[in-house]
Amino acid sequence: MVLKGKKITVGITGSIAAYKGCELIRYLQKKGATVRACITPSGREFIGELTLKALTGEEVLSHWKDGKTGLEHIFWARWSDAFVIAPATANTIAKLSAGITDNFLTSMALAYEGSIVVAPAMNCQMYKNPATQENLKKLKERGYLVVEPSSGELACGEEGEGRLAEIDHIYTELLRSLLPDYLKGKRVLITAGGTREYFDPIRYISNASSGQMGYSLAKMVYALGGKPVLISAQTCLEKPYGAEFIQVVSARDMYDAVMENLDRADVVIMNSAVADFRPASYSGSKLKKDRESPEVRLEANPDILKAVGERKRDGQVVIGFAAESDNILENAKGKLERKNLDYIVANRLDVFSRDEHSGWILDRDGNVVEIPPMDKESSALYILEKIFKR
Ligand SMILES: Cc1cc2nc3c(=O)[nH]c(=O)nc-3n(C[C@H](O)[C@H](O)[C@H](O)COP(=O)(O)O)c2cc1C
Structure with a gap:
């Protein structure tokens, strides 16, 4: 199994596609990884923390909890061999681009040293909006690996680009963030x-x-x-x-x-x-x-x-x-x-x-x-x- 022994954090944000974050967790586990989940406060409106806890068998990072050191966002960033945010909302993408750290997920992102994989999911107009496009461009320039969304029917009923990429595509990009680049440019x-x-x-x-x-x-x-x-x-x-x-x-x-x-x-x-x-x-x-x-x-x-x-x-x-x-x-x-x-x-x-x-x-x-x-x-x-x- 390609991910045997690897420790991965899956970040989930407040998108209608949040349930697909659970599918990604299962997929990565099947490839051998130990997975932790981290979720934004809006994400918790879509997916219960208990679901993530049951799926991962690990504590879920959603907020700074009483009785802890308060440095968990840094410890978790250090623990992770790879960090993928899927789905990533327009809001979280904007925060990452501006370096805002007003929740656990964005704080962990800023504390993470490697290349973060970001898989956007949103309405096609939100995706096309120059603000989102500029934010994504900025993230790519900083070494984030962006898995472009696919086109098709969206949850809002519109057709267009904005659907979360296939789970296997997100996994492949995550491998690229993890593995050495022996074949770089070849x-x-x-x-x-x-x-x-x-x-x-x-x-x-x-x-x-x-x-x-x-x-x-x-x-x-x-x-x-x-x-x-x-x-x-x-x-x-x-x-x-x-x-x-x-x-x-x-x-x-x-x-x-x-x-x-x-x-x-x-x-x-x-x-x-x-x-x-x-x-x-x-x-x-x-x-x-x-x-x-x-x-x-x-x-x-x-x-x-x-x-x-x-x-x-x-x-x-x-x-x-x-x-x-x-x-x-x-x-x-x-x-x-x-x-x-x-x-x-x-x-x-x-x-x-x-x-x-x-x-x-x-x-x-x-x-x-x-x-x-x-x-x-x-x-x-x-x-x-x-x-x-x-
Ligand atoms: C039903 C519903 C579905 C939503 N789906 C999306 C989505 O797919 N993508 C997105 O960028 N925002 C979506 N939003 C808006 C976000 O939830 C909102 O911007 C929120 O502040 C995101 O917070 P977060 O980025 O911290 O998770 C949705 C909101 C609701 C109520």
Whole structure:
């Protein structure tokens, strides 16, 4: 779990989206974090302190309580590895921008040393208002990480920008505030998912790749300060936050997209399960079952990894993935050399479509690092840290 051992404070303010702060607490706990909640006096009109106490199993910070030192806002700021305010009202954003400390949450914010993550939620006119925009700009300039709200139907009935960002997006930005920036400014091209090779308008040959590992890599590249460019075959996954996204269908589409983006990339991670073969012919109309069973002849697709290895420029790091059923390390080593890769991640076939991943990282000097079994997000982070920490 990526947040194992991390201590996080979730600040909740007086927004109609305050209940989503509770969802965020649960989400962060599932990722392994110990969470404390801090709430403004207005926030308490929306969420009961008891709810937060029950969810976190910790005391809730809402006001300076009798019998305490009165310095809790400072102690809590020191205790927190990360501090996220979600939802953040226009009022709290304005206070943060002006350095006002008239409640526990804003006092703690001023006493906190790291980058605070702020997720605004409000009516679209309140959000668009130059006062709010200027306040947010000021916060960004001071190192706050702002998770922009999304557009859609708002609680007030209006449509527009102002809805609290997705919980997973807030979590990803929080990771960026927590993790070292090993990939700062690096453009990282990642491929993900199993390509589809159609032989009529609705039928295709593909494989069991879910895309989860590639999407987790994109998320962790962003969390480590990089600029992920995700080229994805069709999957059931949400576009990862912070990534430039390019949708493709077939191996040939993926080849074109990779070649178009290759030269600008500092790092290339080829995680997609590209179909080696495609049907040699395509029927523009649906094949009918009252005919004789069609024979599907296959022909080879372009070898994207090989083409990337051949065109690799100085300083560019290329990482491949190899899923093997037997002789895993030997086969992976052969692939690393044949395709001119810098690293290869080898794993068994059974990691496909499962949430767990394990395997090995091999480099050109013959070093092998074992990846112990863990969820795919943790494994993506583990792989990137092992390679880029140096
Ligand atoms: C029902 C209701 C919903 C509100 N929702 C929001 C909201 O989503 N965003 C916002 O900025 N203010 C909202 N407000 C206004 C804030 O509660 C008000 O500005 C308050 O002073 C915020 O205090 P705080 O920032 O200290 O929590 C809402 C008010 C009410 C009564």
